[in-house]
């Protein structure tokens with residue numbers, strides 16, 4: 001069974017693939033702009049706290065369920081839940097994960113596709129020309145690019161093509177190989193950009209902004225946003241880490257791996273912030289709408305440097321790479337359901353699921369201005385949920401992931417049973433002096449914290 005499902009080549013293969021899943025647009029696009037909106041320092045500290053107290057424990061729980069069952073989410077919860085309280089109903093957690101993977105991928109790949117266009121614009125020099133005038137670039141981004149349905153669909157389909165290709169070739173030859181090549185490259189490019197940013201005049205100010213907390217600016221909203229983001233950036237709540245965990249051997253320490261993946265993810269997010277804030281601070285260009293910093297402000301700042309085209313190109317390529325190792329994990333969850341549960345071959349599963357999501361994603365691609373109906377549809381009725389794109393993001397970030405994470409924590413904390421849990425965690429790890437601490441976190445702290453997100457969503461606050 002394990003043979004036909006696939007396995008990582010070893011510990012490093014797993015860590016790289018899982019870190020590749022974790023590091024993505026969440027780190028390089030979303031984290032910098034929400035840190036900017038939430039005034040830096042204190043938010044960063046709370047975020048790190050959330051990663052440690054909630055993120056790492058839930059990641060351990062997910063990987064543990066995956067390795068225990070050697071199955072993807074639907075099968076995993078079905079087999080473990082079978083003779084426990086709740087029984088077959090736990091299978092629903094698996095299906096929720098598949099639904100979340102489908103939904104997230106359908107819009108994530110649209111944004112990921114932007115990086116291809118921006119790499120292209122950098123190489124042709126067009127971006128540098130546009131970026132000499134901040135307003136011209138804003139207009140270009142919103143009117144000529146987002147609202148250009150043809151371009152949006154084309155890049156989205158391209159990105160889905162790359163993603164499907166990697167999943168098609170399997171756990172070791174596809175997913176792991178891509179991560180092994182792209183991740184080191186990503187680290188290297190980031191280090192080059194970090195070294196460069198340290199020579200800019202805005203570097204110290206950026207460090208101050210990020211690492212000197214001012215708690216007076218912290219609100220309940222930012223605490224919950226930090227938690228929601230910790231979830232998204234660590235790829236938790238929908239069984240992605242569970243699925244990747246189903247391809248590991250018993251000789252790997254799950255807690256150590258979870259800690260290392262989370263650490264790498266957090267360090268990369270912080271480096272991305274240092275780079276971006278340094279270069280923004282060194283110029284007198286004002287940051288307009290935070291969520292578009294990456295595609296409007298950054299190129300404008302780069303434009304003032306020598307070799308702007310070059311820096312821009314490697315920068316967008318980097319973001320594209322990071323996004324690709326994340327979209328791969330999203331498609332893997334959906335595909336492995338078809339492989340494990342429907343008995344499909346990997347080829348059939350990846351191509352069919354990849355195509356269905358690609359086609360559905362066209363609706364997202366056209367809802368950024370390309371098509372009036374899709375752009376204005378608003379099922380939730382709040383500003384940020386406008387369009388099919390906004391609705392999908394809202395559903396995934398506010399409902400599917402928190403509810404999924406909540407149920408995974410409940411399952412492992414309360415239902416699975418201490419004996420099975422300890423048994424699985426000890427394999428590849430040995431003595432666990434911190435087991436009680438983890439158990440308290442997964443039983444009480446994680447469900448309560450994630451429950452707070454769900455309650456606040458019900459009460460009407462959104463976390464994107």
Ligand code: TRP
Nearest residue numbers: 022024025026232233235240326
């Ligand atoms: N973690 C990725 C990011 O930060 C996105 C991602 C990949 C994800 N797989 C996931 C998010 C599974 C939630 C669940 O960009």
